[in-house]
Each structure stands twice: as C-alpha cells, then as structure tokens.
Amino acid sequence: MNGPDRSPGASGRGTTRHVLDVDDLSCADLRAVLDLAAAPPDAAGPVLDGRGVALVFERPSARTRNASEMAVVALGGHPIAIRGDEVGIDRRETAEDVARTLACYHAVICARVADHGTLTRMRAALDAAGVAVPVVNLLSDRAHPCQAVADLLTLRQRFGDLAGRTLAYVGDANNVWRSLALACAMVGVRLRTAAPDGYGPDPDDVALVTEAGGDVEVSTVPAEAVAGADAVYTDVWVSMGEEDEAEQRRRAFMGFTVDRDLLAVAPDALVMHCLPAHRGEEIAADVLEGPRSVVWQQAANRMHAMRGLLAWTMGAGPDGAAGAADRVDR
Numbered sequence: 001m002n003g004p005d006r007s008p009g010a011s012g013r014g015t016t017r018h019v020l021d022v023d024d025l026s027c028a029d030l031r032a033v034l035d036l037a038a039a040p041p042d043a044a045g046p047v048l049d050g051r052g053v054a055l056v057f058e059r060p061s062a063r064t065r066n067a068s069e070m071a072v073v074a075l076g077g078h079p080i081a082i083r084g085d086e087v088g089i090d091r092r093e094t095a096e097d098v099a100r101t102l103a104c105y106h107a108v109i110c111a112r113v114a115d116h117g118t119l120t121r122m123r124a125a126l127d128a129a130g131v132a133v134p135v136v137n138l139l140s141d142r143a144h145p146c147q148a149v150a151d152l153l154t155l156r157q158r159f160g161d162l163a164g165r166t167l168a169y170v171g172d173a174n175n176v177w178r179s180l181a182l183a184c185a186m187v188g189v190r191l192r193t194a195a196p197d198g199y200g201p202d203p204d205d206v207a208l209v210t211e212a213g214g215d216v217e218v219s220t221v222p223a224e225a226v227a228g229a230d231a232v233y234t235d236v237w238v239s240m241g242e243e244d245e246a247e248q249r250r251r252a253f254m255g256f257t258v259d260r261d262l263l264a265v266a267p268d269a270l271v272m273h274c275l276p277a278h279r280g281e282e283i284a285a286d287v288l289e290g291p292r293s294v295v296w297q298q299a300a301n302r303m304h305a306m307r308g309l310l311a312w313t314m315g316a317g318p319d320g321a322a323g324a325a326d327r328v329d330r
Contacts, residue, residue, distance in 0.1 A: 016132045017313040018123050020116070021143040022182040023212060029312065030149075030186050036316055037153050037301070037308030044311035046076025053077050053310070054102040055138070056111040058084035063275060063302045064112055064138050064146065071306035075314070077107065089118055096125035103133040108313055111135070114241065116142035134313040141175055141241070147274050148179035150305035152187060154298045155231060158270060163188035168229035168266070170194045170222050170258055171282055172249075173201040176235050176274050181205070185214025192217040194225035196252045222256055227265040231294075233272040234258045234282045250281065259284035263292070270294050 018024055025033065036044055053072045057065065065081055072079035089095050099122035102109050109126075113119060116137075123135045137145055155162055167189050169177055177193065181201070184191040191209075193201060197220060201209075206216045219225050226232050237253045238246045257280075263269060271283075271293045279285040288295060 016127065016134055017315075018135045019145055019309055019313065020119050020123065020135065020137045020140075022145045022148050022179050022186065023208070024145075025186075025312075027186045030152075030183065032317055033149055033305075033308045033312045034153055034156060035308075036311045037149065037304040038156070039308075041074045041307065044075060044307075044316040047311055047314040047316055048072060048075040048077025048107060051077050051107040052105050053079050053108045053110060054106040055079055055081045056084070056087060056089075056098075056102075056109070056113070057081065057138075058089065058111070058113045058118075059139065061112055061138070063299055067146075067302035067306045068110060068138065070303050071310055074303075074307050075310055077310075080106070089113070095121040098122070099125050099135070100129060100131070103131045106133065108134050108136060108310060110138050112138035113140050116140035136309060136313060139175070143179045144176050144274075145179050145183075146302065146306055146309060147176055148183040149309060150298055150301040151180055151233070151272065151274070152183050153301045153305055153308075154272070154294055155189070155270075157297070157301075158294065159230065164190070165230045166190045166192065166228065167231045167233060168192045168194065168225040168269070169233045170225060170256055170262070171234045171253070172199045172237065172239070173205070174235065174239060177201070178205055178208075180233070181209045181214060181216065182212050185209050185212040188213075190215060190217070192219065192225040192229065194219045194222040194256065196220060196256065199249075199252060222258075222262055223265050226262055226269070229266045229269050231270040231272055232258055232263065232266060233274075235274055236276065236278055237282050238278075253282070257282060257284060258287055260287060263287065272298060275299055 055068050069079040087098050089098050095118045119137050126133055173195055181191050200218050209216050237249045273295045277283055277288055
C-alpha cells in the first residue's frame with residue numbers, strides 16, 4: 001500500500017522543501033520526518049542556528065503555536081508568531097508580497113490560513129523569485145499535514161511497524177481526514193471512513209489517496225468501519241468557519257459518537273482525536289479520558305512532529321544531520 005516514492009521537486013516546483021500537504025513528501029521523506037521526530041531533540045543539531053522562522057496565524061491555535069515555537073527553539077532557531085491582522089493577507093498586502101517580505105528575514109515560513117490557495121500562492125511567489133525558503137502548512141481548509149505526522153508518530157510509538165494496521169475514522173472527511181488518509185496510504189495503513197451522507201470523502205480526494213497507494217473504504221455505518229480496527233479516530237463535527245452549519249451538522253452526525261458501545265466492536269483499539277474535543281458530541285467523555293485514549297500523546301507529539309518537519313525542510317536526513325550539500329544558503 002505504499003505510495004509512489006516521489007522525490008522532492010518531482011512536481012516541477014523546484015527543490016525547496018515545501019510542505020503544503022503530506023504528498024509533498026515522498027514515502028522516503030515521510031519516513032525520514034518520522035525518524036527525525038522520534039529522535040532525541042538534539043539529534044538533528046541546531047539546523048536553524050539562530051535564524052528566524054515566521055509563524056503566521058490567520059486562525060487561532062493552542063497546540064500548533066506552542067508546538068511550533070518550541071520545535072523552532074529546539075532546533076536553535078528564533079520563532080516569530082504573527083497574527084493575521086498584523087500582516088493582513090490580501091487586505092493590506094497580497095499573499096505573494098507577504099511571503100517575499102517574510103523571506104527576507106526568515107529561514108522558513110509557516111502559516112495557518114483559512115484558504116489553502118494562500119499557501120500555494122506564497123509558495124509559487126517564492127519559487128518564481130528563486131527564493132529558497134520553504135513554506136509549511138500549519139493548517140488550511142484543505143490540509144493539516146503537521147497533525148497527520150503527529151498521528152503517525154503516535155501510532156508508530158504504540159505499534160512499531162505500521163504496515164497492515166487498520167485505522168477507522170469516524171466523522172467528517174475534512175482537512176484532517178484528507179492529510180491523514182494520504183499519510184496512511186504512504187505507510188501502508190488501511191483507512192476505513194464512516195460519515196453521514198454528504199459528509200464523506202470527495203471523489204477527487206478518494207482518487208488522490210488511491211493514487212498514493214491507499215484503499216479507501218467508506219461507510220455510513222460507524223460500526224462497520226470500526227469493527228476490528230487497531231485505532232479509532234474522530235474529530236469535531238463543527239470546525240472553524242462552519243459555525244453557521246452547527247445545528248445541521250449536529251443533527252446529521254447523531255449516532256456517530258465514539259463511545260463505549262461503538263468501541264465494543266474493536267475491543268483492543270486505541271482512541272485518537274486531534275483536539276479540541278467536544279465531549280458528548282463526537283466523543284464520549286469517558287472514552288476521551290479512558291485507558292485506550294492516546295489523545296494527549298498525540299498532542300505532545302505535535303511538537304516532535306513539527307521538529308521533524310522543520311529539520312527535514314532544512315536538509316536533515318534520517319541520520320539527523322543536515323549535510324552541507326543539502327543545506328540551502330539563505
């Protein structure tokens with residue numbers, strides 16, 4: 001089930017190590033990122049060595065900001081957190097101009113944005129200008145690669161080799177699902193999805209995951225997806241920007257709560273959630289806090305995943321070190 005082992009830049013975007021979604025990594029790259037994330041904090045060395053990393057937040061965050069800032073510090077860098085209103089992307093300045101400006105000061109630009117297109121425009125502007133500063137997606141409406149890396153790291157810590165394992169995802173096939181599905185395909189994890197009609201995977205996303213080597217199993221019955229799974233994953237029913245649909249979504253997702261009754265068909269499964277959690281909606285409180293929950297391990301791994309991703313963008317390889325030939329002169 002491993003996907004095509006594409007080299008960085010195979011899509012024609014050059015050799016700068018951008019990460020807008022998991023499939024910007026080859027399978028070998030993803031393994032390297034996981035190895036770097038699992039290694040001791042000083043394994044990669046101070047690959048940022050006093051340089052800045054811009055952390056742009058159009059949307060608020062708890063885990064992402066803390067994880068990213070501490071990861072930058074662990075790699076010897078200086079994190080600068082920037083609120084959306086401080087740069088005013090496409091209000092005060094275009095996304096392209098914001099990227100070009102931040103690249104004057106920083107070794108990496110990381111951004112948490114409402115529209116995934118903002119990231120693609122930032123990447124394109126830097127590549128077109130020949131500016132070798134990576135863009136890393138901290139979350140967009142389309143993808144959440146940092147979360148997916150943390151999820152795989154958590155599963156690997158619990159299971160070791162992930163090939164052949166089964167992960168059941170119960171809930172909206174949203175940005176978290178999309179990145180997780182790609183990541184699972186690339187490491188050989190079978191992903192089953194249970195969602196109400198109208199909230200399952202888009203056909204284009206199914207095709208993308210299939211191209212990456214995954215088998216997408218979709219059901220509208222949670223117990224069918226969960227039966228015998230190694231881990232059960234869920235996310236909020238109402239994400240940021242969907243507040244106007246809150247009541248409609250709560251009605252649609254009735255019966256999709258991950259609770260003890262549902263977990264009875266997967267008696268050994270771990271329980272996963274990317275947080276924040278709404279107890280009593282997508283997950284029961286006693287399950288979230290129960291002995292099978294690895295939710296807080298996932299949260300802790302956000303920092304390690306970010307450290308691995310940033311080290312990789314700076315040229316670090318599986319051995320942890322960034323070779324001189326791989327380091328980009330910024």
